[in-house]
Amino acid sequence: MWLATLGSSAGMWIEHVAVGWLVLEMTNSPFALGVVSAARMAPFLVLGMPAGALADRLDRRNVLIAVTGSGVAYGLALAVLVVTGLVQFWHVVALTFLFGCARAFESPSRQALVYDLVGADEALRGIALNAMAQRVTGILGGILGGVLIPIVGVEGSLSLMALSYAGGVLSLTGMRNSGREPGGAVVRLSFWNSIAAGLGLIRGHQVVLVLVLLSMVAEIFAFSNATLTPVFARDVLAAGAIGLGLLTAARSVGAIAATLVLAALTYRQDKVALLLWAFALFGCFLVLFATSHSFPISLILMVGIGCMAAAFDILQQTILQLSVSDHERGRVMGYWVASLGFGPIGHLELGALAGLVGAPVAQATHGVVVIAVFIVTLLLVDRRRLRAELEVRV
Numbered sequence: 598m599w600l601a602t603l604g605s606s607a608g609m610w611i612e613h614v615a616v617g618w619l620v621l622e623m624t625n626s627p628f629a630l631g632v633v634s635a636a637r638m639a640p641f642l643v644l645g646m647p648a649g650a651l652a653d654r655l656d657r658r659n660v661l662i663a664v665t666g667s668g669v670a671y672g673l674a675l676a677v678l679v680v681t682g683l684v685q686f687w688h689v690v691a692l693t694f695l696f697g698c699a700r701a702f703e704s705p706s707r708q709a710l711v712y713d714l715v716g717a718d719e720a721l722r723g724i725a726l727n728a729m730a731q732r733v734t735g736i737l738g739g740i741l742g743g744v745l746i747p748i749v750g751v752e753g754s755l756s757l758m759a760l761s762y763a764g765g766v767l768s769l770t771g772m773r774n775s776g777r778e779p780g781g782a783v784v785r786l787s788f789w790n791s792i793a794a795g796l797g798l799i800r801g802h803q804v805v806l807v808l809v810l811l812s813m814v815a816e817i818f819a820f821s822n823a824t825l826t827p828v829f830a831r832d833v834l835a836a837g838a839i840g841l842g843l844l845t846a847a848r849s850v851g852a853i854a855a856t857l858v859l860a861a862l863t864y865r866q867d868k869v870a871l872l873l874w875a876f877a878l879f880g881c882f883l884v885l886f887a888t889s890h891s892f893p894i895s896l897i898l899m900v901g902i903g904c905m906a907a908a909f910d911i912l913q914q915t916i917l918q919l920s921v922s923d924h925e926r927g928r929v930m931g932y933w934v935a936s937l938g939f940g941p942i943g944h945l946e947l948g949a950l951a952g953l954v955g956a957p958v959a960q961a962t963h964g965v966v967v968i969a970v971f972i973v974t975l976l977l978v979d980r981r982r983l984r985a986e987l988e989v990r991v
Contacts, residue, residue: 598714598772599730602707604765605665607734608672608758610849614743614842615754616689617827619679622751623686627828627956631948634824635941636694638816642938644701649931652705657713658769660706665765667699672759679752704937705930712918721868721915725860728911732852732903734761743842804920805932807978808913811876812936814970815909818963819879821943822886822902828956834892847896851903859911872912873974879905880967887960 620633652660674692678684708724715723745754830841855875882901889895917933943963950959 598710598768599727601661601665601765601768601772602727602730603734604761604763604768605661605668605703606731607737608668608761608765609731610734610845611741611754611758611761612668612672613823614838614845615746615751615758616675616693618743618746618838618841619675619684619751620686620689621827621831623684623689626948627825627951628945628948629686630824630827631944631946633690633693634821634944634948636690637697637700638937638940638944640694640698640938641701641934641940644698645705645933645935645938646931648702648934649705651702652709652930655706657706657710658772660702661710662766662769664699664703664706665762665769667696668762669759669766671696672755672762676752676755676759679750679755701934701938704934708914708918708930717919720918721862721911722860724915724918725856725911728907729853729856729860732849732856732907734849736846736849736853740842740846743839743845746838746842804916807974808872808917809932809936811872811970811974812913812933813939814967815876815879816937816940817943817946818966818970819876819883819909820906820940821947821963822883822960824944824947825951825956825960828951829886829895829960833890833956834895836892840892843896844899847899848903848906851900851905852907854900855904855907856911859908868912868916872909872916873971875905875908875912876974877968877971879909880964880971883964883967884961885964887957887964 616633617630620629623629671692675684675689678688707727711723711727712720741754741757745757826844827841830836830838830844834840836843879902882898882905886895886898886902889898914930914933917930947959947963950962953959
């Protein structure tokens with residue numbers, strides 16, 4: 598499972614560098630970068646809940662094989678279009694959207710399968726180590742994606758992306774079925790009843806409600822910063838494609854640091870408090886990154902961004918799964934995936950705002966919004982009640 602995550606995640610990070618650079622070179626438009634990022638994430642909003650319902654009904658390993666295989670097709674199709682000189686902007690948007698539809702089914706199955714393998718007591722460590730596999734490849738994938746572009750072109754990076762996804766498929770096919778089997782000692786509902794039951798989770802779970810709302814805000818105003826990374830690398834920091842790869846790698850370095858720290862925490866650690874402070878510091882690092890014009894300092898700040906982004910992701914995935922029963926875990930992760938679908942709002946808005954006032958001001962504005970939402974959350978949400986509800990359900 599861990600090796601499979603390495604392969605598919607390497608492909609994802611290479612894609613972020615290669616596709617981002619391809620679009621920027623084709624259009625010279627920050628808004629176009631936002632459109633592609635939106636196309637990648639928009640399917641999550643519509644398909645998140647169905648994906649969660651299917652994760653509770655199907656063999657989760659087989660779902661991951663299908664999704665990872667679609668990454669191979671996506672990389673090869675883009676590479677062929679670039680090599681033949683036929684590639685157009687709408688091709689990139691359409692193919693990215695189709696791959697986004699497939700990826701919407703990945704996270705509910707992947708995270709639920711990790712929980713299946715390790716159990717509740719080791720859920721935080723298991724999810725953290727799986728996240729480390731997702732991020733450790735970001736160092737190599739980001740650097741390779743940037744270095745290969747001047748040497749073998751974007752098509753070379755895209756071909757390597759397809760090869761990485763193929764490695765993920767091979768690892769999954771060699772994995773013996775583990776964890777709970779569909780149809781075992783779980784509550785079996787029809788597909789539509791599963792979705793309806795998933796919608797009912799928010800009404801009875803304050804933990805789920807708060808985390809989903811924070812996730813929406815984070816997707817719109819925090820995680821959208823990846824949209825402008827190519828602009829910062831080329832136009833603000835004058836670092837080129839290699840600089841873009843290094844910034845992507847630096848984000849992964851921070852993410853790995855966060856996963857190692859979280860993997861070492863005890864089971865009874867106050868996860869709610871950690872999540873809220875990770876959210877706040879995420880906003881602080883975004884503001885600082887936006888004001889930096891030094892490439893070395895920006896690399897350090899990107900490490901901080903990656904650290905807080907990974908911590909927020911891991912903690913919310915862990916808390917969500919701990920807050921529901923076993924037969925609801927796929928559905929609650931469907932909620933999380935659906936919240937990711939609000940990301941396109943941030944990608945489009947950030948790209949448009951950068952076109953009007955410049956990338957630094959646009960990025961700083963988003964960081965300030967994140968900090969403001971953190972303050973409002975502290976004032977309005979009873980953290981002790983959240984912790985108590987989580988402990989009772991566990």
